[in-house]
Amino acid sequence: MATTRQLNVNGRTYNVDAESDASLLMVLRDHLDLTGSKYGCGEGQCGACTVLIDGKSRRSCITHVGDVAQKKITTIEGLAQGDRLHPVQQAFLDEGAMQCAYCTSGMIMTAVSLLNTRRDSSAAEIARAMEGNICRCGTQPRIVSAIQRAAKAMNESRS
Ligand code: FES
Ligand code: FES
Numbered sequence: 001m002a003t004t005r006q007l008n009v010n011g012r013t014y015n016v017d018a019e020s021d022a023s024l025l026m027v028l029r030d031h032l033d034l035t036g037s038k039y040g041c042g043e044g045q046c047g048a049c050t051v052l053i054d055g056k057s058r059r060s061c062i063t064h065v066g067d068v069a070q071k072k073i074t075t076i077e078g079l080a081q082g083d084r085l086h087p088v089q090q091a092f093l094d095e096g097a098m099q100c101a102y103c104t105s106g107m108i109m110t111a112v113s114l115l116n117t118r119r120d121s122s123a124a125e126i127a128r129a130m131e132g133n134i135c136r137c138g139t140q141p142r143i144v145s146a147i148q149r150a151a152k153a154m155n156e157s158r159s
Contacts, residue, residue: 005069009034010078020066025049027065028075036076036105040134047133050106051075057113076105079112087157088112091150092143099137107133111147119151 002017009032016031023042028034028051037060040048044062051060052074079086085093088111098104107130114121114129121129126144135143 005065007032007065007069007073008071009073010075016065018065020064022065023061024051024063024065024068024073025060028060028073034075034077037109038102038105040102040106045132045134046103047106047110048103050109050133052109052113055113055116057110074109076108079108086112087153088115088147088150091146091153095142095146095149097139097142097146099139103133103135103137103139107135107143111143111150114147115151115154119155121147121151123148 002019004015004017007014007016007027009028014032016027018027018031025037025039028037037051038048039061040046042061044059047059049059049061050057052058053063053068053071079089088108092098092104092108110130110133114126123144126147127140130140130143
């Protein structure tokens, strides 16, 4: 039975009527109209639906909404600060790290999660960390370059 539960998404509190085992992805897209997170495989295999839960990347298609009621959820729509893009978003634009862009929001969210913990990874390490996110258009080399560019920008802004 659907019950009303509170979700904290991108710093706002939403009341949502949903079953506890409803997928977070569907709630984000269908109830909250946050359609930046994409439905790809629906089975946790492609990464298109990736969001941050308490700062760590999670597949929203296999995350039950009942398990995230007390958590801080961030979607691609919550990354920019006003008109200023997150450094990872800016780097993806600067490197042209997208073609059809279906994978892009998931790639960016995984990259943000990675850079939240580590900003000195080699290209090979970044490629490995991004392996769970699938790009059918073959933009992985540019994605890795974008993540390196973002890491540099984030390190410089800290110094
Ligand atoms: S749609 Fe969630 S991992 Fe593919
Ligand atoms: S840019 Fe098309 S799937 Fe990645």
